[in-house]
Amino acid sequence: MTDLSTVQSSVSAAQGGAGDSYDLAALVSAREGDRFSLHSKYLNEMWVRVLRTIGYDVGFTRGLGPYLWDRKGDRYLDLLSGWGVFALGRNHPAVRDALVSVLDGEFANLVQLDVSTLAGILAEKLIGRAPYLEKVFFANSGAESVEAAIKFARAATGRPGILHCAHSFHGLTYGSLSMNGDEIFKKGFGPLLPNAREIPFNDLPALEQALASREIAAFFVEPIQGKGVNMPDDDYLAGVQLLCRKYGALFVADEIQTGLGRTGKFFAIDHHVGIEPDMIVVAKALSGGHVPVGAVLTRKWVFDKVFDRMDRAVVHGSTFSKNDLAMAAGVATLDVLENERIVENAAAKGERLLAAFRKMAEGYELVSDVRGKGLMIGVEFGKPKSLKLKATWNLLETANSGLFGQLICIPLFKDHKVLTQVAGHANPTIKLLPALTLSDADCDWIESSFDAVIADAHNASAVWALGKTLAEHAIKARINA
Numbered sequence: 001m002t003d004l005s006t007v008q009s010s011v012s013a014a015q016g017g018a019g020d021s022y023d024l025a026a027l028v029s030a031r032e033g034d035r036f037s038l039h040s041k042y043l044n045e046m047w048v049r050v051l052r053t054i055g056y057d058v059g060f061t062r063g064l065g066p067y068l069w070d071r072k073g074d075r076y077l078d079l080l081s082g083w084g085v086f087a088l089g090r091n092h093p094a095v096r097d098a099l100v101s102v103l104d105g106e107f108a109n110l111v112q113l114d115v116s117t118l119a120g121i122l123a124e125k126l127i128g129r130a131p132y133l134e135k136v137f138f139a140n141s142g143a144e145s146v147e148a149a150i151k152f153a154r155a156a157t158g159r160p161g162i163l164h165c166a167h168s169f170h171g172l173t174y175g176s177l178s179m180n181g182d183e184i185f186k187k188g189f190g191p192l193l194p195n196a197r198e199i200p201f202n203d204l205p206a207l208e209q210a211l212a213s214r215e216i217a218a219f220f221v222e223p224i225q226g227k228g229v230n231m232p233d234d235d236y237l238a239g240v241q242l243l244c245r246k247y248g249a250l251f252v253a254d255e256i257q258t259g260l261g262r263t264g265k266f267f268a269i270d271h272h273v274g275i276e277p278d279m280i281v282v283a284k285a286l287s288g289g290h291v292p293v294g295a296v297l298t299r300k301w302v303f304d305k306v307f308d309r310m311d312r313a314v315v316h317g318s319t320f321s322k323n324d325l326a327m328a329a330g331v332a333t334l335d336v337l338e339n340e341r342i343v344e345n346a347a348a349k350g351e352r353l354l355a356a357f358r359k360m361a362e363g364y365e366l367v368s369d370v371r372g373k374g375l376m377i378g379v380e381f382g383k384p385k386s387l388k389l390k391a392t393w394n395l396l397e398t399a400n401s402g403l404f405g406q407l408i409c410i411p412l413f414k415d416h417k418v419l420t421q422v423a424g425h426a427n428p429t430i431k432l433l434p435a436l437t438l439s440d441a442d443c444d445w446i447e448s449s450f451d452a453v454i455a456d457a458h459n460a461s462a463v464w465a466l467g468k469t470l471a472e473h474a475i476k477a478r479i480n481a
Contacts, residue, residue, distance in 0.1 A: 032059065032061065036048050036051075036052075036057060054409075055410060055413070055414055056413060058070040059071040060076075063078070064089070064090055065090060065092075065437055066081070066090075066434055066438055066442060067089075067090075068419065076419050077417065077434070077445050077446065078090075078434065079419055079432045079446070080420060080421060080433055080434075081433055081434055081435050082284075082289065083257070083284065084256075084257045084262060084284045084285060085285065085289055086435055087260055087261060087284075087333075087337075087342070087435060088337075092289065092336060094332050095288035095329055098288075098328045098329065099291070099328055099329060101328070102325055103325075110320070110322070116322045116324065118322075118324050118328055119322040121331055122295075122330045122331050122334075123136035123295075125330075126282070126330075126334075129266050130267070130276075133280065133297045134299060134300040135298050135299070135302075135303035136296065136297055136298075137152075137296040137316075138293065138318075138322050138326075139283075139295065139296070139321050140292050140318055140320055140326075141283055142170075142171055142257075142281065142283030142284060143171025143172060143176045144173070144318060145281045145282070145295060146176040146179075146220070146254065147171075147173055148316060149218070149220070149298075150162055150175045150193075150218070152298060152302055152303070152306055153218035153250045153279070153302075154217045156301070156302040156305040156306070157248065158217075159215055159216060159248075160194070161195045161215040162193065162196045162217060162220065163196075163197050163198075163216045163218070163219040163249070164179035164181065164197075164198055164219070164221070165181060165222075165225070166201055167181040167201060167225055167227050167228055167230060168201070168227070169182070169226050170254055177189065177192060178192040178193035178196035179196055181198060181227065182227065184425050195215070197216075201221075201225060202230070202232050202236050204243065207219065207240060207243055208243050211243055211244065212247060214248060216247070216249040217249065218249055218250035219240065219244055219249055219250070219251060219252065220252045220254055221237075221252070221253065222254045222257070223237060223258050223263075223268035223269050223272075224258050224263060224372070224373060226257045226423070226424075226431075228423050228427055229371055229372050229377065229378025229431055230378075231371050234272075237269060237272045238272060238274065241275060244278075250278040250279060251278050252277060252278065252281065253267070253268075253275075253277040255267050255268060255269070255282050256284055256294070257284060257433075259282045259285065259286075260282065260333070260334075260337060261337055261343035261436050262346065262376050263346070263350075263376050264343065264346050265347075265373075267280065278298065279296055279298045280296075280297040280298075281294070281295070281296055282295050285333065286330045286333055286334075287329050287330070287333070288329040288330070288332055288336075290325075290329050291323075291328075293326040340437075342436045345436060346375045349436075349440075349442075349443055350373065350374035350375045350376075353443055354372060357370040357377065357379050360450065364454050364455070364458060365384050366381050366384055366457055367379060367454065368382025368428075374436075375432065375433070376432075376433060378423055378432075379429065379430045379450070380430075381404055381405060382428065400426070401426040402424075402426040404428060405421075405427070405430055408430055408450075408453055409430060412449055412450070415453070416445075416452065416453065418445070418449045418450075420432060
């Protein structure tokens, strides 16, 4: 590790004098070589091992728009965008300027015995996108917003039950974890919330059966499931709304990943006529990629059931939830989405990429399905028919279900400088979740890279070499677990 006195000298030299501003960039630069050792010692060592195992330990040092640069100066196209946080790309100038203006303005931030003007402005803008809702509650993240929605639903209905779908993902705090459709996230953390039930996604008869007990406070559903990019039938959300109203349960749309233009509409529910949930949960992209923020948009009568008297005015809240930097990031983000026609660009570029991937599916036996909306795209790989590829596929599936996806992700990263990953644990689908600002040149980059890697994957010898290595790592990890 770098000697601490050397770091301190570097930072002091960069500052230039007692009256100068603190140069954090100098500190980061001086400690860059310690990036992975610091995380191994003080943070999550297992994650460092994962990055090194799959060759992703390149050390990103800069981000702008949809691009990343590593310590060697190589440029990458980021198709993860921080799991959808960087919908505007990294370091969008309008968001950055908004944050600087807050700091320069020396606002009276987080005066807890006052209210925030910026919070009111952001709430007004959000309700303008869902005018059938009337109130907003701000939080610090998507998971925290889901927790608030759980509490609101129980308070409003007087019912204990919370309903969610298999393969869902709503967060990793205890309430949201209780609605997680992947057991790997739950193992070792129980008991979780009682009265949380799971039903299949896209199954209206199962939903009605669960709601018929009249014990369900709310049904939480992602309009498009993030884990796998699972699409609903055209009539599914309309059926959800009808059944929730019939049985007195609240309909909660989790738009944490799908919202704010991701699918080519402001909300994913906007693809369906007449859908008006009782609550919409948003986060991720609302941050502008800078300051964490989440929000629950809700009906007034639900909100009033929680904050029903003056002595209950603070019955639920979060210390930093309406801080001026987060609110400014949200306001700026909504303005950029509108002024730069970001949502329209997501729709157009998504349509182009989906068409390109569907054409690949026609020519490559390993591509079993392509699905998505806008710039939320899933490319699913399935068991090949040809004998020369079956052996490798079976080896990988035996070692670890869904491992084949890494045979696509790793060469995309290593050989084509495209950063992406599978759409969930043991999932054979690679998910594209890029910045919504993609250009045609970026689409060319994506299409040519995927086409080259998928073509190589049909070469049995190439697949075997990488697949054998990945399988050995997976088996070794399982033995040592």
